[in-house]
Amino acid sequence: MILHSDQGVQFTSWDFVNFCKDNNVTQSMSKAGCPYDNAPMERFYNTFKSNFYNVTSFSSVEMMDELTINYINWYNYVRPHSYNDYLTPMEARYR
Template sequence: MLDLYDRRIVASLNSKYIDSKLAIDTLALALKKHSPKPGLLLHSDQGSQFASQEFTAYCKENAIVQSMSRAGCPYDNAAMERFYNTFKNEYICRYYFKTDEELNLGTQDYVFVWYNYTRPHSYNGGIPPSRVRFR
């Protein structure tokens, strides 16, 4: 999950399945770490995991407003897709992972050490997301 303000990844989990459980677990992790105010706007594509009854109910229970991309519109979710492209090119495609645990630990290191705190971002004028000050 990516914060559109500074392009910081606020939560990331891996799973063998892209389902509502993964979406809920990732959102729960983001909420636990960052405690946003009620009315948080959560943008996603129209994937079945985000449109599921379980996920939409979880959002309502936590005062989260869902916003979904229009069908077939790649621009609505461009920031997240850009992160995936960067993640795959800078990390996933460069290494071989023997175990799920190796992949999970490496992903957490890449995202929460390199990407958020060290890697320059053109969106932020060359500043890593963690160093962006409130505008």
């Protein structure tokens, strides 16, 4: 698994770096002063917040976790994207 992020303090703390290593997560950070490297993730976060997070009520943290996992799976495996010629991200990645 790859985590794309900027170089914010929450992503560069030793606790977070070690968490990623312990959980086999590869960190991929944009270059300092180059927001274009992070544009795809910023676009995803915008879609995630406007289409899911801001319009969903959660009764517990566990419910939020489960629904977030379901949303991300739907986003990657079911939802066609116009940018990808109306393929899902996974279809576009492996075509």
